[in-house]
Amino acid sequence: MPPTPLACGRVRPAAVVNEEIRALWTDPRVKLTDEERAALEDLYEEWAAATRQAEVVKAA
DSSP states (O other): OOOOHHHHTOOOOHHHHHHHHHHHOSOTTSOOOHHHHHHHHHHHHHHHHHHHHHHHHHHO
């Protein structure tokens, strides 16, 4: 399994990750496969990290 962006210290901008989330789950009424749900959860974690990093940068 490749390292996650969080493990490597690289964080993509939240807007980029958000676009991937939107592209993956275009209709909330449609049930995701187990693989898609796992990918979505990873993207949520990455988005949260990007949001936290942006807040830290603003505070500095």
